[in-house]
Amino acid sequence: MRAGRDPADDARTRVLVDAATLARLLEAGAPVTVLDVRWALGRTDGRAQHAAGHVPGAVYVDLDTELAAPPSAAAGRHPLPVLADLERAARRWGVRAGVPVVAYDAVGGMSAARAWWLLRWAGRTDVRLLDGGVDAWVAAGGTLEIGDVVPAPGDVVLRPGALPTLGADGAAALAAAPDGVLLDARAAERYRGEVEPVDPRAGHVPGAVSLPTAGNLTADGRFAPAGVLRDRFAATGAVDRRPVGVMCGSGVTAAHEAAALATLGVEAALYPGSWSQWSADGARPVAVGPDPG
Secondary structure, three states: OOOOOOHHHHHHHOOEEOHHHHHHHHHOOOOOEEEEOOOOOOOOOHHHHHHHOEOOOOEEOOHHHHOOOOOEOOOEOOOOOOHHHHHHHHHHOOOOOOOOEEEEOOOOOOOHHHHHHHHHHOOOOOEEEEOOHHHHHHHOOOOOEOOOOOOOOOOOOOOOOOOOEOOHHHHHHHHHOOOOEEEEOOOHHHHHOOOOOOOOOOOEOOOOEEOOHHHHEOOOOOEOOHHHHHHHHHOOOOOOOOOEEEEOOOOOHHHHHHHHHHOOOOOOEEOOOHHHHHOOOOOOOOEOOOOOO
């Protein structure tokens, strides 16, 4: 680290890369694997979006089939993929030993963070999110390529467990613990139980604290400045208290919450099953309203 550099800046740059920096790497021919993870709840046109225009050389990643195992009531809508399947997928994307990875999307990193988290969980350390995604790339003057991208096969070897996870019992224990915090990254109205568009029951895990993922971003889809994020998470106790867990509907946007915390140097455990798993189990209690309960 350079003398006088703020350690918080180092934490942030280990998670995020800006469009200008990525452009310089690509223009210089530096080895870098770029992943296009365009996905949003209720949409199935990510591959078409990629084909219509993507960062040069970016490989399309299918969140539903490559970044998750098949859904089930027992495991949730986006269970963690089997490690061997994830490794095969990563090799199809061209992920190689010693080559950095940059993932992006068109929703402020909320789907790309799933790829970021999974690769980090599987032992890759040099993985970043393109801050602002494809919109930031275009705004910075970056060109877009059209069509499909089929890279040379990668050789990455993945090993699980480099980042912590929670099961349902662990999430319940953390939410009830006086020295920890479980953050729920879903929209506030879903947390309060006013609406539930996809999962069996409305409400939240008793004791979980609402902190919608959208608040991590500025109006242009970039991560908020470090001071803003620190104040936001500190208000929940997630900066000073340990341990910290994150959940959402199915473990996708919770990865974005984990990434935002990582920019502050805070490691959070992800609950992959999240509300889709919890709410499908009738034996699990449900709280409603604005308070943790």
